[in-house]
Amino acid sequence: xxxxxxxxxxxxxxxxxxxxxxxxxxxxxxxxxxxxxxxxxxxxxxxxxxxxxxxxxxxxxxxxxxxxxxxxxxxxxxxxxxxxxxxxxxxxxxxxxxxxxxxxxxxxxxxxxxxxxxxxxxxxxxxxxxxxxxxxxxxxxxxxxxxxxxxxxxxxxxxxxxxxxxxxxxxxxxxxxxxxxxxxxxxxxxxxxxxxxxxxxxxxxxxxxxxxxxxxxxxxxxxxxxxxxxxxxxxxxxxxxxxxxxxxxxxxxxxxxxxxxxxxxxxxxxxxxxxxxxxxxxxxxxxxxxxxxxxxxxxxxxxxxxxxxxxxxxxxxxxxxxxxxxxxxxxxxxxxxxxxxxxxxxxxxxxxxxxxxxxxxxxxxxxxxxxxxxxxxxxxxxxxxxxxxxxxxx
Amino acid sequence: xxxxxxxxxxxxxxxxxxxxxxxxxxxxxxxxxxxxxxxxxxxxxxxxxxxxxxxxxxxxxxxxxxxxxxxxxxxxxxxxxxxxxxxxxxxxxxxxxxxxxxxxxxxxxxxxxxxxxxxxxxxxxxxxxxxxxxxxxxxxxxxxxxxxxxxxxxxxxxxxxxxxxxxxxxxxxxxxxxxxxxxxxxxxxxxxxxxxxxxxxxxxxxxxxxxxxxxxxxxxxxxxxxxxxxxxxxxxxxxxxxxxxxxxxxxxxxxxxxxxxxxxxxxxxxxxxxxxxxxxxxxxxxxxxxxxxxxxxxxxxxxxxxxxxxxxxxxxxxxxxxxxxxxxxxxxxxxxxxxxxxxxxxxxxxxxxxxxxxxxxxxxxxxxxxxxxxxxxxxxxxxxxxxxxxxxxx
Numbered sequence: 001x002x003x004x005x006x007x008x009x010x011x012x013x014x015x016x017x018x019x020x021x022x023x024x025x026x027x028x029x030x031x032x033x034x035x036x037x038x039x040x041x042x043x044x045x046x047x048x049x050x051x052x053x054x055x056x057x058x059x060x061x062x063x064x065x066x067x068x069x070x071x072x073x074x075x076x077x078x079x080x081x082x083x084x085x086x087x088x089x090x091x092x093x094x095x096x097x098x099x100x101x102x103x104x105x106x107x108x109x110x111x112x113x114x115x116x117x118x119x120x121x122x123x124x125x126x127x128x129x130x131x132x133x134x135x136x137x138x139x140x141x142x143x144x145x146x147x148x149x150x151x152x153x154x155x156x157x158x159x160x161x162x163x164x165x166x167x168x169x170x171x172x173x174x175x176x177x178x179x180x181x182x183x184x185x186x187x188x189x190x191x192x193x194x195x196x197x198x199x200x201x202x203x204x205x206x207x208x209x210x211x212x213x214x215x216x217x218x219x220x221x222x223x224x225x226x227x228x229x230x231x232x233x234x235x236x237x238x239x240x241x242x243x244x245x246x247x248x249x250x251x252x253x254x255x256x257x258x259x260x261x262x263x264x265x266x267x268x269x270x271x272x273x274x275x276x277x278x279x280x281x282x283x284x285x286x287x288x289x290x291x292x293x294x295x296x297x298x299x300x301x302x303x304x305x306x307x308x309x310x311x312x313x314x315x316x317x318x319x320x321x322x323x324x325x326x327x328x329x330x331x332x333x334x335x336x337x338x339x340x341x342x343x344x345x346x347x348x349x350x351x352x353x354x355x356x357x358x359x360x361x362x363x364x365x366x367x368x369x370x371x372x373x374x375x376x377x378x379x380x381x382x383x384x385x386x387x388x389x390x391x392x393x394x
Numbered sequence: 395x396x397x398x399x400x401x402x403x404x405x406x407x408x409x410x411x412x413x414x415x416x417x418x419x420x421x422x423x424x425x426x427x428x429x430x431x432x433x434x435x436x437x438x439x440x441x442x443x444x445x446x447x448x449x450x451x452x453x454x455x456x457x458x459x460x461x462x463x464x465x466x467x468x469x470x471x472x473x474x475x476x477x478x479x480x481x482x483x484x485x486x487x488x489x490x491x492x493x494x495x496x497x498x499x500x501x502x503x504x505x506x507x508x509x510x511x512x513x514x515x516x517x518x519x520x521x522x523x524x525x526x527x528x529x530x531x532x533x534x535x536x537x538x539x540x541x542x543x544x545x546x547x548x549x550x551x552x553x554x555x556x557x558x559x560x561x562x563x564x565x566x567x568x569x570x571x572x573x574x575x576x577x578x579x580x581x582x583x584x585x586x587x588x589x590x591x592x593x594x595x596x597x598x599x600x601x602x603x604x605x606x607x608x609x610x611x612x613x614x615x616x617x618x619x620x621x622x623x624x625x626x627x628x629x630x631x632x633x634x635x636x637x638x639x640x641x642x643x644x645x646x647x648x649x650x651x652x653x654x655x656x657x658x659x660x661x662x663x664x665x666x667x668x669x670x671x672x673x674x675x676x677x678x679x680x681x682x683x684x685x686x687x688x689x690x691x692x693x694x695x696x697x698x699x700x701x702x703x704x705x706x707x708x709x710x711x712x713x714x715x716x717x718x719x720x721x722x723x724x725x726x727x728x729x730x731x732x733x734x735x736x737x738x739x740x741x742x743x744x745x746x747x748x749x750x751x752x753x754x755x756x757x758x759x760x761x762x763x764x765x766x767x768x769x770x771x772x773x774x775x776x777x778x779x780x781x782x783x784x785x786x787x788x
Contacts, residue, residue: 005428009435012665017422020430024418028411034399034748036414038617038670041403041749074468074619075647078661082645124634125643218662223432225468225619225664240518249519249642251476253469267472268612270619271406272666276432354428355435 006377009355010162010330011197012218014372019279026275037275042268050278051264057281061200061289064230065208071229071256072264072274077114077196080214080227081121083254084154084192088211089127090242090250091235092153092190097245104128105149110135111168112161113361114194119156127248128153139322140168140176148183154190154211155183160198162219163359165321165332165366167198170205176324180206188234197329199228200284201371202294211235219329220293220371221284222277225270229256236260284371293371300369300378301328307385308333314393316340317385320364334364337392341365344388351384400771403749404556404724405591406612408766413673420669431669436662444672445658451675455594455683458624459602465623465650466658466668471508471590474608474621475515477648478548478586482605483521484636484644485629486547486584491639498522499543504529505562506555507755508588513550521642522547533716534562534570542577548584548605549577554592556613557753559715559726559760561592564599570718574600582628591723593622594678595765596688605629613723614687614765615678616671619664623650630654678765687765694763694772695722701779702727708787710734711779714758725761726752731786735759738782745778 007014023037030037031046040047055070064070073079085106092104106128108119123130131149134141148155157178160167169176183189192212195204199215207213212231218224236257239250252258258266284293305326311317311333318334321327335341344365348356358364369378401408417431424431425440434441449464458464467473479500486498500522502513517524525543528535542549551572554561563570577583586606589598593609601607606625612618630651633644646652652660678687699720705711705727712728715721729735738759742750752758763772 003423003428007429007433009429009433012433012435012662015430015433020421020432023432024421027414027418027421029397034397034746035401035403036409038414038417038667039401039403039406039408041406042618043754044749074470074473074664076468076661079468079645079647082647086645121646124637124646126637127643216662223664223666224436224662225667243518243520249521251473251480251645251648252515252518253473253476254645267470268406268610268618270468270617270664270667272617272670273432273619273664276666352428355438360437 005352005354006380007354008367008373008381010359010366010368011216012224013368013370015222015276015280016283016372019276019283022279023276030275038272040271042265042271047271048265051274054274054278054281057278057285058200058228061281061285062204062207067208068230068232069236069260071231071259072269073227073229073253073259074225074270076216076224076227077194077214078117079254080194080229081118082125083256084156084212084214085122085125086248086250086254087235087237087239087256088154088190088192090239090247091237092128093242093245093247094237101126101128105131105152107131107133107149107152107155109133109141109146109157111140111158112137112164112166114161114163114196115156115158118158118194125248138164138166138320139325140166142175143179143182146179146182150184151186152190154192156192158194160195160327160329162197162330163362165327165330166325167327167329169324170202174324178205180209188232200281200290200293201297201329203290217273217277221280223273226273226277231256231260296375297328297369297371300373300375301331303378303382304331304367304369307382307389311385311389314389316389316392329369331367331369332358332362332364340392347388348381348384351380353381353384399746399748400774401749402747402761402767402775404753404760404762405610406618407762407764409616409670409674410677410766413670413677416673417670432666434665436659436665441665442659445668448668448672448675451672451679452622455675455679456598456601461602462624462626463630463654465625465653466663467621467623467647467653468619468664470610470618470621471588471608472511473648474588474623475512476519477650478550478606478608479516479519480642480644480648481629481631481633481650482548482584482586484633484641485631486522487636487639487641488631495520495522499525499546501525501527501543501546501549503527503535503540503551505534505552506531506558506560508555508557508590509550509552512552512588519642532558532560532714533719534560536569537573537576540573540576544578545580546584548586550586552588554589554721554723556591556724557756559721559724560719561721561723563718564596568718572599574603582626594675594684594687595691595723597684611667611671615674617667620667620671625650625654690769691722691763691765694767694769695725697772697776698725698761698763701776701783705779705783708783710783710786723763725763726756726758728758734786741782742778745774747775747778
């Protein structure tokens with residue numbers, strides 16, 4: 001395990017050393033079967049037991065109620081941009097078969113690149129009208145700007161915007177929290193949340209009120225290639241019956257009911273990424289679960305935001321996100337002065353700290369502090385940032 | 395690498411020991427970056443170079459012409475059951491916007507479980523009418539039974555039926571070959587082939603005449619979670635323009651043009667399975683490419699079919715597939731007599747040979763002889779089968 005860099009990348013991203021060591025053994029021999037994890041049948045008793053354990057690790061740590069299934073699939077968050085629309089439109093069609101597409105609304109909260117892309121996909125697929133509930137960049141929109149439809153097919157938000165570094169606050173009293181109190185009064189809210197880049201990094205507020213929560217694994221819990229969906233049972237609808245009523249047809253691998261009816265084994269899943277996610281979550285459980293990571297991640301983020309503020313005061317750094325709306329997972333900032341960003345990145349690289357360059361669409365610096373980044377690694381970055389301030393302050 | 399079983403499973407299936415050892419190192423440090431392959435950005439220069447090498451390993455070994463793109467995605471063969479229909483219906487809609495769904499045909503050749511499932515998915519999605527061109531079980535249908543439509547949106551066949559053990563012969567003169575000579579006369583044939591369980595095990599006859607060839611990786615070339623698509627450029631159509639003309643909307647991750655325009659990096663791909671497929675194909679290249687495996691796989695299959703015949707003559711085994719239609723990859727047979735199958739499996743297990751049980755839908759024995767199964771391992775199985783015959787023949 002020598003010569004490992006500190007990987008602050010936004011995803012695929014760092015995984016714990018101990019998990020990589022265990023996975024290397026599993027590649028050759030999975031649970032003493034004499035067959036490696038990438039080679040074993042997804043229908044073998046060993047693998048199905050592993051999947052059921054993976055499900056329960058998530059259920060226990062996030063306190064997922066029995067009203068909700070946990071599903072595993074492929075295709076990432078982008079695949080779910082389509083799947084949530086198709087399944088929720090089918091559900092709405094069965095509930096309200098006579099509405100026209102113009103009368104069927106899909107409510108989107110746009111807080112950055114990913115929610116914008118998700119709304120664009122809903123528009124592409126048709127079958128309903130996209131209503132932008134609220135929109136802002138570099139901050140969470142103020143509560144009074146949210147305009148929900150009265151009975152939409154879905155209400156969509158992205159809890160953490162990986163590219164922009166914007167995240168909803170989990171303090172209900174914060175102006176940057178999600179305005180749950182403004183939602184339409186409905187016992188079965190069609191609330192959909194993209195938790196891709198914060199999944200398992202902290203508790204999920206009002207989880208039970210969500211229809212669907214989805215996440216790609218490649219941020220906090222594993223390699224890319226695995227998507228996790230938490231879905232309330234009333235959203236496991238007969239998409240074929242809905243299609244007969246005029247809903248957009250749903251490819252079979254995207255139909256939540258099909259996935260649920262087969263315990264996520266309708267077709268061959270991505271077994272190796274699932275295995276590694278299981279190892280990561282077993283380790284999390286031993287460390288104290290999501291509560292442990294919530295505290296750790298808050299400390300890590302506080303440290304970086306604090307040195308960022310120092311740098312801002314000295315005219316060295318420029319935070320990109322409004323205070324209170326800043327992400328714990330992805331902290332975005334600029335380095336002021338010509339060539340200063342390249343200099344900052346080169347200095348980090350020479351100290352073994354990698355992948356700090358911001359997303360190609362926005363530039364700047366992005367520090368991703370997913371679960372596998374330790375407090376010590378964060379301290380090394382903070383020390384370097386402080387050093388950079390001192391050296392460059394005039 | 396001690397205590398490795400011989401894994402005759404149908405997929406996910408055996409991988410070469412040397413690849414597993416290399417992958418175990420790559421998990422910790424990919425190409426000296428200090429970052430593991432499961433942790434590195436899919437947009438890093440190291441990973442994109444790897445993808446481009448993976449593409450060229452396939453292109454070279456299969457002799458894919460420049461008219462065809464090679465794409466990588468997630469979701470397996472089952473995901474492609476939907477994707478081929480959606481993309482080819484969109485293409486046909488753009489070519490013939492005024493046909494009704496009743497006039498738009500999708501031709502399916504049904505030779506077993508998987509092509510049957512694919513046809514069912516085409517029926518589910520609508521937008522055209524499924525025409526069963528020819529159908530048979532336990533054999534390839536006779537050429538004179540094939541009835542192609544004159545200008546269908548697609549013509550679909552499954553080259554190797556993993557569950558049933560039926561495969562098209564590659565000898566044009568064989569009655570079990572695919573009847574290319576009966577296809578409609580069209581320079582841009584809408585021919586689609588599922589090569590999931592024989593991809594890279596031998597050359598692909600008339601590859602250039604195909605519109606689409608797809609395969610899951612988890613048989614001959616890697617772990618599950620990676621799907622390969624070889625697609626002719628005229629099939630990279632503007633699915634949104636087709637949807638405006640009434641075609642079924644296509645989820646963005648299933649639109650071939652989107653995948654091609656982004657060199658398979660529209661969204662985060664399944665990086666770890668791609669990496670392992672690359673290692674497998676580099677090894678194949680060194681061994682002599684697909685030609686090497688074609689010869690090896692023929693020898694392996696001939697040996698097993700030969701002992702199967704001996705067992706049939708003695709009333710011990712019962713081959714499930716008509717001679718000439720038998721697969722090189724998956725050989726299916728029954729063991730005659732009460733409890734005989736369980737006895738056969740137990741004997742194999744005690745000799746370190748695993749996963750020989752037939753698919754749960756059909757029972758019996760299935761021997762999968764994918765590329766990673768060596769001739770020596772095949773010989774061990776053959777020796778055991780011969781021993782079993784001797785011991786049980788009356």
